[in-house]
Amino acid sequence: MTTMEPQGGFSYSEADFRRVQDIARREAGINLPISKRSLVFSRVSRRIRATGRASFRDYLDYVSGREGQDELKELICVLTTNVTQFFREKSHFEHLEAHVLPQLGEKLRAGGRGRLWSAACSTGQEPWSMAMSVMAELPDALRMDLKILATDINHAVVETGRIGQYPAEEVRSVPQRWQDAYMEPMEMEQVSMAREIRRLVTFRPLNLNREWPFKGQFDVIFCRNVVIYFDDETRNALWKRLADRLVPGGFLYVGHSERVDCIRECHLEAVAPTIYMKKG
Known part of the structure; x- marks a missing residue:
């Protein structure tokens, strides 16, 4: 030995x-x-x-x-590894803003509900980026039945995301107009997510490979740069569980080095690199 x-x-x-x-x-x-x-x-x-x-x-x-x-x-x-940044893999947010949120807004204004999930939120930059995209495209989001769930297995990074305070240098990838609208400057070159946008996001610790304590479905799921740490069996089982939690026509976003191999079993179709839609 x-x-x-x-x-x-x-x-x-x-x-x-x-x-x-x-x-x-x-x-x-x-x-x-x-x-x-x-x-x-x-x-x-x-x-x-x-x-x-x-x-x-x-x-x-x-x-x-x-x-x-x-x-x-x-x-x-x-x-666990926690590498993230605001608007990481920008093409996902461009797709979200151009193709998903306008249709979701129509559903919401007709009295429907909207749910987005950042399934491995790390220190929170991903769900806060999602929230800024939502607020920019749907300015009346806070008057609708719209929520973002942010989860991670690491309770410490979940707490960092919930607090929502970051060094000013980390928000440089955020457009200045969005910094002005959705962030507040603090002392010691820190910024904090603004009070209004905080109403959109709920942070919770969650192990993706254990039972999930919620039953509803989501319009959007971001699960990025997670399954690279799993074996094939665990990876495919998670893709199927996530796909089951998408509404018909809902979207799954995965990491730039990931792909869903069991696409047929998941009833998904690839609509762009690393973006999948649940078949209706």
């Missing part, structure tokens, strides 16, 4: 890494290849120190038991 003796004082064996792999796959559907072994050591070591456990084995025994269930959530958080 190979054991690493890195700086930091914790031995780290192949068996330890395999246990982390098993936990990540079982709890979150995350596939950790051998190339991530050093990254896993770095991130898990932080949690070992924070909890005062004696070793990898001691820590993994702890999170596998009843008393360590809260810490298990923290472990999953450190194993």
Whole structure:
């Protein structure tokens, strides 16, 4: 058995890494290849120190038991990657604004409901970008039955999104007129999402590979740059679940390096690169 003796004082064996792999796959559907072994050591070591456990084995025994269930959530958080920015993959927002929101607005003004979901919202830039697109295209959105749900498995980044405060340098990709309309300057070169737009977005922690505590369907789902961490079986199962939650004619947006392979089983059709529509 190979054991690493890195700086930091914790031995780290192949068996330890395999246990982390098993936990990540079982709890979150995350596939950790051998190339991530050093990254896993770095991130898990932080949690070992924070909890005062004696070793990898001691820590993994702890999170596998009843008393360590809260810490298990923290472990999953450190194993997830959170890379995002406002209006990332801009073509998705251009499609949303040009082809989806005008029709959705007609439905809403006729008394219907509209629901959008940012299914891996990270620190919130994606759902706030969705909200700005909505407000720009549907200025009367706050008087309609329109909501945006923002979820992520990592409770810490969900809280960051809910707070909605960002360094000013992170909002440079936001058009200035939208910064003026939907953001408020703060001290220390920070900006905050404005009070009105906050009424559109609800943030909740959610594991996409567990039961979902809501039953309704969505007009729009953004699930981007998530399934790249899943194996084929987990990936296809998620696509099917997401497709089931789309209304007929609803849209699924996926990451630029992702695609839905089970398109026929999901009753989806590709309408543009990485954009799919639910068949009516």
